[in-house]
Every structure is written in C-alpha cells, then in structure tokens.
Amino acid sequence: MSEIVTAGILVIGDEILSGRTKDKNIGFIAEYLTNIGIDLKEVRVVADDETDIVAALDALRNRYTYVFTTGGIGPTHDDITADSVARAFGVGIDHHPEVVARFRERWAGQDLNEARLRMARIPDGAELIQSATILAPGFKIENVVVMAGVPSIMQAMMDIVSPKLKSGVRMLSETVRANAREGDIGGPLREIANAHPETIIGSYPFMDEEQRPNTNLVVRSRDPDKLDAAMTAVKEMLVALQAARKSA
Structure with a gap:
C-alpha cells in the first residue's frame, strides 16, 4: 500500500482567538486534503507571537508530512508569519526581487510603501506560491506551506500548490x-x-x-x-x- 501522507494545520492570528474573525479555512483545507489522499491529523491555533508560532510550527513539521499555515502574511506590524517561519528553519529573510518587481508594476511611487513591501519578504530558499491573480504570494519551504488567511486567496493558493504535493491512497x-x-x-x-x-x-x-x-x-x-x-x-x-x- 502507498505511504500514508499526513498533515497539520497551523492557524495564526489574535483575531481568531479573540472570536472577532470566524475561521473559514480549516474545514476547506480538511476536505481538500481528504480528496487528494492526505490525512489531516491535527489543527493548532496560535496568537501573533513569534515564539509561539515557531514552537507550534516545529512540533507540527517534525511530526507530519506537511504543515499548512494560514494568516499573518499581510502588510501590518502583527503579520509576522514569514519572520517566524524563517526563524524556525534557521534561514534569512529578505525582499524577494520577483515579488518586488510585481509590486512596482501594481503600485507606483509613494503607494509602494514600507507596509506593502513587508508582503514581499520571503524566507531564503522558499518557493513562491503566486499567480496572475494573487499579488502578495504565499510560499513553501521544505514541508511547510504558508498561505494567506483570506479564504478566497487561501483557496487559490491551495489549487496552485496541491499538484506539487505527494499524496497517498484516498480514504x-x-x-x-x-x-x-x-x-x-x-x-x-x-x-x-x-x-x-x-x-x-x-x-x-x-x-x-x-x-x-x-x-x-x-x-x-x-x-x-x-x-x-x-x-x-x-x-x-x-x-x-x-x-x-x-x-x-
């Protein structure tokens, strides 16, 4: 029988834990993974705290074939997922030239401010998850897939990354x-x-x-x-x- 492929989900964001935002991603990802033969084994929700994100990410990525994260890759000060992932893997993080070039096509002059440029910061060695309709990318580094928290964008990212995932026998x-x-x-x-x-x-x-x-x-x-x-x-x-x- 084929290898059993497993996954964990890490939901990141104070707004989820406070109840202000209702999560709409867990169910979608769970059903998506089931349909492609990947067993979802665990879901964790953590605050916008780098130490907590790193600890949860390390626990999940060492236990499961894949980890899917949602949230925390936007333009504000509390969007710290990319930095946390870089710390977890012990790699640097910098503005990705390809993403910056896309941003310059979208925003001119002062509109391309420091906040928007935060979304172009990608850990070293990560593979971008983007398309013509996704301006700010997610990324994949080793067995960790980092995606947006906005459901429509996250769903588009799942469609992009899923053909590159190994899968097992469907349940x-x-x-x-x-x-x-x-x-x-x-x-x-x-x-x-x-x-x-x-x-x-x-x-x-x-x-x-x-x-x-x-x-x-x-x-x-x-x-x-x-x-x-x-x-x-x-x-x-x-x-x-x-x-x-x-x-x-």
Missing part, C-alpha cells in the same frame, strides 16, 4: 443513518470496530426532523473490500436492533 467513506440513539448502539458498534481493525468507525449524534435524538454512522477505510465488510456488519447490527425493538 473512502460510507454513511448510514442509524435511527437510534448513540447509547443504544455503543456496545455492538464497539464489537464491530474491534472486528474490523483496518477501518475507522465513527458515530455522530444529531436531532432529526422530529427533534428526536438520532445518529449517523460513518465507516472509513482505504480498502474498499474492508469498507464494505464493516458497513455490512453495521447495517446488519441496525436491522437486528430494529427487530429487537419491534419484538419487545
């Missing part, structure tokens, strides 16, 4: 509505999970259309045969549960 999934409460199926579901160790079985409670507690059961596996076998066992368990209710 398959199938869902069935249990028409039962979690507590009713917890025991038999555990037995099924133990009998099918190469699958991941999750239960997700919700309130149904009549505001009664219900549960969705999700089975995941990279092997379609193992997925089918576990899902068959789950469905048989639910049929048996319904039959027992009717006879009670």
